[in-house]
Amino acid sequence: xxxxxxxxxxxxxxxxxxxxxxxxxxxxxxxxxxxxxxxxxxxxxxxxxxxxxxxxxxxxxxxxxxxxxxxxxxxxxxxxxxxxxxxxxxxxxxxxxxxxxxxxxxxxxxxxxxxxxxxxxxxxxxxxxxxxxxxxxxxxxxxxxxxxxxxxxxxxxxxxxxxxxxxxxxxxxxxxxxxxxxxxxxxxxxxxxxxxxxxxxxxxxxxxxxxxxxxxxxxxxxxxxxxxxxxxxxxxxxxxxxxxxxxxxxxxxxxxxxxxxxxxxxxxxxxxxxxxxxxxxxxxxxxxxxxxxxxxxxxxxxxxxxxxxxxxxxxxxx
Amino acid sequence: xxxxxxxxxxxxxxxxxxxxxxxxxxxxxxxxxxxxxxxxxxxxxxxxxxxxxxxxxxxxxxxxxxxxxxxxxxxxxxxxxxxxxxxxxxxxxxxxxxxxxxxxxxxxxxxxxxxxxxxxxxxxxxxxxxxxxxxxxxxxxxxxxxxxxxxxxxxxxxxxxxxxxxxxxxxxxxxxxxxxxxxxxxxxxxxxxxxxxxxxxxxxxxxxxxxxxxxxxxxxxxxxxxxxxxxxxxxxxxxxxxxxxxxxxxxxxxxxxxxxxxxxxxxxxxxxxxxxxxxxxxxxxxxxxxxxxxxxxxxxxxxxxxxxxxxxxxxxxxxxxxxxxxxxxxxxxxxx
Numbered sequence: 338x339x340x341x342x343x344x345x346x347x348x349x350x351x352x353x354x355x356x357x358x359x360x361x362x363x364x365x366x367x368x369x370x371x372x373x374x375x376x377x378x379x380x381x382x383x384x385x386x387x388x389x390x391x392x393x394x395x396x397x398x399x400x401x402x403x404x405x406x407x408x409x410x411x412x413x414x415x416x417x418x419x420x421x422x423x424x425x426x427x428x429x430x431x432x433x434x435x436x437x438x439x440x441x442x443x444x445x446x447x448x449x450x451x452x453x454x455x456x457x458x459x460x461x462x463x464x465x466x467x468x469x470x471x472x473x474x475x476x477x478x479x480x481x482x483x484x485x486x487x488x489x490x491x492x493x494x495x496x497x498x499x500x501x502x503x504x505x506x507x508x509x510x511x512x513x514x515x516x517x518x519x520x521x522x523x524x525x526x527x528x529x530x531x532x533x534x535x536x537x538x539x540x541x542x543x544x545x546x547x548x549x550x551x552x553x554x555x556x557x558x559x560x561x562x563x564x565x566x567x568x569x570x571x572x573x574x575x576x577x578x579x580x581x582x583x584x585x586x587x588x589x590x591x592x593x594x595x596x597x598x599x600x601x602x603x604x605x606x607x608x609x610x611x612x613x614x615x616x617x618x619x620x621x622x623x624x625x626x627x628x629x630x631x632x633x634x635x636x637x638x639x640x641x642x643x644x645x646x647x648x649x650x651x652x653x654x655x
Numbered sequence: 656x657x658x659x660x661x662x663x664x665x666x667x668x669x670x671x672x673x674x675x676x677x678x679x680x681x682x683x684x685x686x687x688x689x690x691x692x693x694x695x696x697x698x699x700x701x702x703x704x705x706x707x708x709x710x711x712x713x714x715x716x717x718x719x720x721x722x723x724x725x726x727x728x729x730x731x732x733x734x735x736x737x738x739x740x741x742x743x744x745x746x747x748x749x750x751x752x753x754x755x756x757x758x759x760x761x762x763x764x765x766x767x768x769x770x771x772x773x774x775x776x777x778x779x780x781x782x783x784x785x786x787x788x789x790x791x792x793x794x795x796x797x798x799x800x801x802x803x804x805x806x807x808x809x810x811x812x813x814x815x816x817x818x819x820x821x822x823x824x825x826x827x828x829x830x831x832x833x834x835x836x837x838x839x840x841x842x843x844x845x846x847x848x849x850x851x852x853x854x855x856x857x858x859x860x861x862x863x864x865x866x867x868x869x870x871x872x873x874x875x876x877x878x879x880x881x882x883x884x885x886x887x888x889x890x891x892x893x894x895x896x897x898x899x900x901x902x903x904x905x906x907x908x909x910x911x912x913x914x915x916x917x918x919x920x921x922x923x924x925x926x927x928x929x930x931x932x933x934x935x936x937x938x939x940x941x942x943x944x945x946x947x948x949x950x951x952x953x954x955x956x957x958x959x960x961x962x963x964x965x966x967x968x969x970x971x972x973x974x975x976x977x978x979x980x981x982x983x984x985x986x987x988x989x990x991x
Contacts, residue, residue, distance in 0.1 A: 350751050351942035353828055373828040377940045381807055386822040389814045538688035538955055545692070576695070576703065 342367045342650040351376060368653045387412055387631045393654065394639070394647070395631040400460040406631040417641040418462050419628040420469050421557030422566075425506070425519065425621040428550050430581035433498050440618035441482070442492035443551075446526045447519055448484040449623050456514045461624040466611040467570060469625040471643045472561045473600075474607030479615050481622070489526050502528045507544075507552035509537050516553050544579035552579070557625075559644035563607045567591055571614055582619035661976070668972045675968040676730070676961060680723050683957050690739050690955035691715060713739055726961060735965075736958035740951065745962040749944060753966075754837025755825060756936070756943030760928050762859050763867035768921065771871045772914070775878025779913075780905050782883060790875065797872025806865040806938040813861060820861050823940040827854040862939040866932060870924045877920045881913035888912075915985050922978030926971040 342364060343356040354374040360366045375392065377383040384402055387395040388409055398406055398414070406412050425447075433439045453461045462470065465479035504523070508516035516532040523530040530551075543549050556577065558565040568591045569577040571584070587610050594606040615622070630641045639652035691710050710716045714725060729736055735745035778790035814822040825839050826832055832851050835842050840859070843851035885891060886909045894908045895901075932945035940946070944963055951959035 347833075349834070349942075350748075351947070352825065355828075371829075375824060375828065375940070376942075377823050379937055379940060382810070382823055382938060382940055385807075385810050385815055389818055389822050391814075391822050536688075536953075538693055538953060539686065541692055542689055545689075576692075576706070 343372055346371075362650075364650065367650045369649060372649055384631065387633065390633065393633040393636050396628075396645070396647075398629040398631045400456075400458040400626070400629065403458060403460060403629055411634055412631050413634055415630045415632050415639070415641040416460065416627045417643045418470065418625050419557065419645065420471060420559055420561055420625070420643055421555050422464055422467055422469050422625050423461075423512075423553065423555040423623045424464075424467065425623065426544070426552050426554055426580050427618065427620055428547060428579075428581060429583075429619050430547055431550065433496065433502055434504075434550060436496045436498075437617060438492045438496040439498055440621075442489040442496070442498070442526065443523060444482040444618050444621045445485045445489035445492065446523050447621060447623075448522055449481065449621075451484075452515055452518050453624050456518060457624070457626065460627040460629060462627075463624050464622045466615050466622050467556070467566060467620070468563055468607070468611060469557065469561075469643070472563060472566075474563050474604045474611075476608045476611040479611060486526060493526060493528065498528060500527045500529070504528060504530045504550050506530055506532045507535055507540055507549050508532060509540070509553075510534050512553040519553075547579070547581050549579075554579075559646065561644065563610075564595065567607065567610055568595065571610065571619065580619040582614075582617070584613060584617065587613050661980075664972075664976050664979075668969065668976075671972055672965055672968055673727075675964060676727065677723070679961055679964045680719075680726065680957075683955070683960055684719055684722075688955045690957065693955055694739060713737075726958070730961075730965070735962040738951075738956055738959045740954045740956045740959065745958045748947070748959060749962050749966060751837070752942060752944045752947045754834075755941060756929070756932055756945060758825075758838045758840060759859065759862055759866065759936070759941060759943060760925065760932065762863040763870065763928055764921070764925055766863050767867035767871035767874060767924075770867075771874035772878055772910075772917075774871075775875040776882050776905065776910055776913075778875070778879045779882035779886065779909075780901075787879075790879065794872035794876050797868045800868065802865055802869070802934050803938050805868060806861070806935060809861050809865060810938075821858050822861075825855065825858050825941065826851065827858075830854055862935050862941055865938070866928060866935045870921075870928055873924060874917060874920060877917050878913060881916050882909055885909040885913040915982065918981050918985065919978045922974045922981075926967075926974050929967060929970055 342359055342362040344359045346357050347355040356372040358367050358370045377386060380399055383395045386392045403414055407414050427434045427440050429435055449463050453463055463481050465481040466476060468475045506516050506520050513534050520530040520532040556566055556570055569575045571582055571587050572591050573583040573588050590606045590609050594603050597603050628641050628645050635655040637653040691706055714722060738745050738748050741748045774790055778787045781787050810822055813820045830851055839855040843855055891904060891908050894904045933949050936943045936945035937949055948963040
C-alpha cells in the first residue's frame with residue numbers, strides 16, 4: 338500500500354496493525370524491521386505496558402504521569418507542542434455573556450499560566466488566540482490577556498454583574514481539574530461559577546442548541562492550516578460555532594480566505610480574524626498542550642512531532 | 656424438562672428480546688447525543704447539507720417508531736443493520752469480537768469453579784475453624800473488590816513489578832499468528848504452535864483472574880452453605896453410621912447433592928460475567944464484545960449497541976434455560 342518505508346502485513350480488528358520494513362524504499366530501508374500498532378485506550382494500561390517493557394512508544398501520556406515515565410530507568414519522554422488549542426467557549430447569545438465587557442472580565446479573571454503550571458505540570462504553551470504557534474498565519478504579536486482581578490471586577494461592575502450572577506462551566510472528565518481551578522478563580526471575582534462534568538456525546542447537542550454558558554473544549558488539526566479551524570469555529574452559524582458568535586468582518590475575511598490563492602493575502606486575513614476574536618472574546622483562549630510520548634530507552638533517533646505523526650523511517654531499536 | 660416447557664421458554668426468549676430491544680432503543684434515543692455529529696467530530700469545514708445527507712443515509716431522519724420498526728423487522732430476518740462507526744454489518748462486527756470474549760469468559764469461569772468448589776467444600780468440612788473463617792474472609796474480599804481496581808493491582812504486581820505476565824492484548828505481538836476460530840488457545844493448539852499457546856495462556860491469566868475472582872467468591876460461599884446443609888441430612892448421618900471414612904462421606908454423599916443449587920448460581924454468574932466484561936476488557940485492552948459495547952455507546956452507534964445488548968440478553972436467557980435443564984438432569988425428583 339502506498340510508497341512508504343513500511344508495508345502493510347496484517348490488521349486484526351481492535352487488536353493490532355502490523356507493518357514490516359520495505360527494503361526497496363527509495364529513501365533507504367528503515368533500520369526497524371517490524372512495526373506493530375496496538376490500540377490501548379486506557380491510560381493506566383498503556384503506561385503499564387510501557388513500563389513493563391511490552392511496548393516501545395506510548396502516545397498521549399497525561400501530564401500528571403509524565404514525571405513517572407521520566408523517573409523510570411527504562412523509559413524517557415519525548416514532547417512537542419501540539420496543534421490543538423484549548424479554550425473556554427462562551428455563549429455570546431445569552432446574558433450576561435452577551436456583553437463583551439463580561440467576557441473580557443472573565444478573561445482577565447483567569448490566571449492561565451498558573452493553571453498550566455499547576456495542573457498541566459507546565460506541559461503546555463499559553464495562547465493568545467485560537468491558533469497554535471506552528472500554524473500558518475499564527476499572529477505572534479498577540480499577547481494573552483493579563484491576569485488582573487481588579488480590572489476584571491471593574492469591568493463586571495461596569496456591566497452591572499453582581500454577586501447574584503450564577504454561571505456554569507462545563508467540561509469533560511479529562512478537564513475536570515482545569516474547570517474546577519477556573520471556577521475557583523472566577524468565584525474570587527464575586528460571581529458564582531459552578532463546574533459541571535459531562536460526557537462529550539451528551540454535552541455536544543446542548544452546546545449546539547445554545548443551552549449552555551461556558552465550556553472547556555479544544556480544536557485543532559494536523560495540517561496546521563487555519564482553514565480547518567477558524568471557519569468552523571467563528572463563521573456565523575458554523576457547525577463548531579457553539580458560542581453563537583457572529584461578526585460580519587470575520588465572516589467576510591474567512592470567506593475570502595477560502596477563495597484566495599496568495600499565501601500573503603491568506604495570512605493577512607487570518608491575522609485579522611485572530612485580532613478580532615482576541616478583542617471580542619467569544620472564547621477565552623488558553624493553551625496548546627504538548628504531545629507527550631513515553632518512549633523506551635531502546636528506541637533511538639525518534640522524537641515527537643507537533644502534528645502527532647509517527648515518523649518511524651529513521652528510528653532505531655536496540 | 657418436557658419439550659413443551661422448553662418450547663415455552665424459547666417463546667419467552669422472543670418476548671424478552673422484544674422487551675429488551677424496546678428498552679434499549681428508547682434509552683439510546685432519549686439520551687442526548689447525535690451519532691452523526693460525533694462521527695463528523697472536527698472534520699473541518701463540513702456543511703449542514705452534508706451532515707443531513709449522512710443522517711438520511713443511516714435513516715436517522717426517520718421518526719423514532721419507524722427507525723425501531725426497521726430495526727425489528729431487520730433483526731427478525733437476521734439483519735441487525737450496519738454499524739455507523741465500523742461501516743460493516745453489526746453481526747460481522749460482533750462476530751469478530753465474540754471469540755475473544757468467549758475465550759476470556761470460559762477461562763474466568765473455569766478458574767472460578769476450579770478454585771471455588773474445593774475451597775467451599777473445605778470450609779464446610781472444617782466449619783467454624785480458622786480455615787473456615789479465612790475462607791469466608793477471602794470470599795468477602797473477592798466479592799467486594801471492584802474489577803478495575805483488582806485488574807490494575809494485578810497488573811502492577813505481576814506485569815510491571817515482577818514482569819511475569821503481559822499487560823495488554825491476547826498474544827505476544829512478536830509472534831506471527833493467523834487466527835482461525837478467533838479462540839487463540841484453540842487456534843494455537845490446532846496449529847501445533849506451543850509458543851503461541853503459551854503466549855495466549857499468559858495473556859489470558861490476569862484478565863481471567865480479575866474477572867473470575869468475584870464469581871469464585873460467590874460460588875465458594877454457595878458451595879460452603881449447601882455442603883453444610885447437606886452434611887446435616889439423614890443420608891449423611893446414615894453414611895457416617897455405616898462407618899464410611901469422613902472424606903468419602905463429604906465428597907461422595909454431601910458434595911454431589913450440594914452442587915445441585917450451585918449449578919444455578921454458576922449459570923447465573925456466567926451471565927453476570929459476560930455483562931461485567933465491559934470494565935475488564937477495557938482495563939486489559941481485550942478486544943472483545945465488552946470493549947466494543949463501551950465504544951459503541953460512546954459513539955452512539957445505535958445498531959451496534961442494540962446488537963450487543965440482544966446478544967447479552969439471549970445468552971442470559973439461554974444460560975438460565977441450560978441451568979434448569981441441568982438441574983432437572985442432576986435431580987430427577989424436581990423433574991417429577
